Structures are given as structure tokens and as C-alpha cells.
Amino acid sequence: MMKLADxxxxxxxxxxxxxxxxxxxxxxxxxxxxxxxxxxxxxHVREISDLPDPHRLALNDAVHRVELAVxxxxxxxxxxxxxxxxxxxxxxxxxxxxxxxxxHFPSPVWATAVRETxxxxxxxxxxLLPQLKAEIIxxxxx
Amino acid sequence: MMKLADxxxxxxxxxxxxxxxxxxxxxxxxxxxxxxxxxxxxxHVREISDLPDPHRLALNDAVHRVELAVxxxxxxxxxxxxxxxxxxxxxxxxxxxxxxxxxHFPSPVWATAVRETxxxxxxxxxxLLPQLKAEIIxxxxx
Numbered sequence: 001m002m003k004l005a006d007x008x009x010x011x012x013x014x015x016x017x018x019x020x021x022x023x024x025x026x027x028x029x030x031x032x033x034x035x036x037x038x039x040x041x042x043x044h045v046r047e048i049s050d051l052p053d054p055h056r057l058a059l060n061d062a063v064h065r066v067e068l069a070v071x072x073x074x075x076x077x078x079x080x081x082x083x084x085x086x087x088x089x090x091x092x093x094x095x096x097x098x099x100x101x102x103x104h105f106p107s108p109v110w111a112t113a114v115r116e117t118x119x120x121x122x123x124x125x126x127x128l129l130p131q132l133k134a135e136i137i138x139x140x141x142x
Numbered sequence: 143m144m145k146l147a148d149x150x151x152x153x154x155x156x157x158x159x160x161x162x163x164x165x166x167x168x169x170x171x172x173x174x175x176x177x178x179x180x181x182x183x184x185x186h187v188r189e190i191s192d193l194p195d196p197h198r199l200a201l202n203d204a205v206h207r208v209e210l211a212v213x214x215x216x217x218x219x220x221x222x223x224x225x226x227x228x229x230x231x232x233x234x235x236x237x238x239x240x241x242x243x244x245x246h247f248p249s250p251v252w253a254t255a256v257r258e259t260x261x262x263x264x265x266x267x268x269x270l271l272p273q274l275k276a277e278i279i280x281x282x283x284x
Contacts, residue, residue: 046220047209047213047220047221048206048209048221048223049206049209049210049213049221056206057202060199060202064190064191064198067189067190067191068191071189071191078188078189078226078227078228078231079189079190079191080224080225080226080227080228081190081224081225082222082223082224082225082226082250083222083223083224084220084222084224084250085220085222086220086222086240086247086248086249086250087248089220098228105228106228106229107228107252108224108226108228108250108252110249110250110252110253111252111253111254112253112254
């Protein structure tokens with residue numbers, strides 16, 4: 001498996017919520033976005049379209065299962081999914097629960113923040129994370 | 143088919159590069175991003191995970207074919223793909239060719255612009271658009 005010494009996703013050192021031989025599902029520690037999840041390919045592959053079809057479809061399927069888990073537990077107003085990789089060109093997906101009161105809504109999370117979400121709201125969302133993790137595991141093993 | 147009178151994607155009035163009964167492939171007229179393509183679901187569906195599996199897989203497949211067409215013709219440094227829909231909650235995908243000299247690189251296109259791409263560079267990319275359209279049609283019909 002190709003790994004690059006200077007790629008932060010090749011060298012990732014975070015315990016995943018779930019993983020298999022191809023990819024890991026990571027709960028992102030983002031204070032403004034509890035419930036933000038990434039699916040990170042293990043091998044250093046630049047573009048999704050560089051993956052062989054069975055791998056690409058397995059990754060799509062994982063993103064779908066994670067999206068369902070995030071919807072079920074976090075009950076967001078909208079789900080955002082994106083694969084960018086301009087800074088770290090190593091295949092990974094962002095799955096982000098969005099709410100009317102989040103830091104950037106309705107803009108993408110990469111725009112300039114327009115507000116701070118109340119601590120009580122963020123705490124209530126953070127309290128759901130153990131349940132989100134369990135739901136990810138359940139859906140990935142289904 | 144469910145269509146909303148006040149949804150701009152339900153009421154879309156742009157000639158697509160390619161379409162079938164489910165979705166349209168649209169070449170976006172963005173002066174800073176020649177080669178930006180969207181795949182827009184016809185029916186008003188909020189989340190990708192609201193689509194029945196065969197529709198979701200057909201949409202994934204279309205995004206993949208468009209990504210390949212954009213890579214082949216536009217030769218970007220990186221491909222960005224995203225489904226957000228916070229402003230217009232109607233399933234659509236953005237497929238965006240990214241370059242070191244584009245207006246936002248390496249940030250996402252939704253961040254604050256950091257430069258203007260030279261007109262000569264943008265013109266050269268715009269000159270590829272007829273070829274991109276032909277490649278999209280070819281790959282969608284494959």
C-alpha cells in the first residue's frame with residue numbers, strides 16, 4: 001500500500017469510529033461542528049476517479065451509510081458532503097450536519113463564519129456523539 | 143414528479159449538456175471557473191440519502207463520468223466534488239476543476255477569493271468548453 005511520509009492522511013494517528021482494510025471513518029473534533037465525520041481512504045490516492053470501480057463503489061457506499069447515521073442521530077437541517085483535497089490531495093470525504101444556527105449557515109463551512117452557535121446548543125449536540133458513533137458502527141456493519 | 147414553484151432548481155431553465163429522465167448535466171457559466179459542471183436531479187428531493195438506491199447509484203455514476211470528462215479535457219490540478227444545498231435544498235452536485243492559479247486555491251471555492259486568474263489563462267480554459275461538452279456527452283452515453 002502506497003503511503004507518503006509527508007501526507008497527513010497517510011500518517012493519520014486518530015482512533016477511527018470504524019475501519020476496514022480500505023478506509024477509516026473518523027469523528028472530527030471540530031468544536032463548531034459536532035457530528036462532522038470524515039471517511040478517509042487508507043492508501044495515498046489523489047482522486048476518487050483514480051480508484052478502481054469496486055473501491056470507488058465501496059467508498060460511495062460508506063459515505064452513504066455515514067450520511068444516514070448522521071441524519072438519524074444529529075437530525076440536521078441539511079447534510080453537506082464534499083471531497084476537495086486541495087491542501088491534502090489524498091482521497092477523503094467530509095460529511096457535515098448543518099443547522100440554521102451553525103457558524104456558517106447557509107454558506108458552506110469553508111466560507112467566513114457569520115455567527116457563534118450558543119454553547120448550550122453545541123453541548124446538546126456533543127452529547128449525541130457516543131450515540132452517533134454507535135450508529136456509524138451499526139450501519140457500517142449492516 | 144414533485145416540482146416546487148419557488149425552487150430555482152425545480153424551475154431551472156438552462157439547456158443541459160446532457161440529460162435523461164432523472165437528472166441534467168449543466169455546464170456552469172462561472173467566469174472564474176471554466177469547466178465547472180453541475181449534475182442536477184430533476185425532482186425536488188432534499189437529500190441524496192432520500193433517493194431510492196437505484197437513483198442514488200445512477201447519480202453517483204453520473205458524477206463519476208462527469209469527473210472523468212472534466213479531468214480528461216480540463217487537466218486540473220485537483221477535482222473538487224460537493225453536494226451542499228443549504229441555500230437550495232434540492233439534490234445537486236458540483237464538479238469543479240481546480241488549479242494552483244485559480245481564484246481560491248488551495249481553499250474551497252466558497253472561501254474568500256485570494257487572487258484573480260489571468261485573462262489569458264481563463265480564455266485558454268474557456269476555449270476547451272466545447273470539447274468538454276462533447277466529452278461529457280460521450281461519457282454519459284457510454
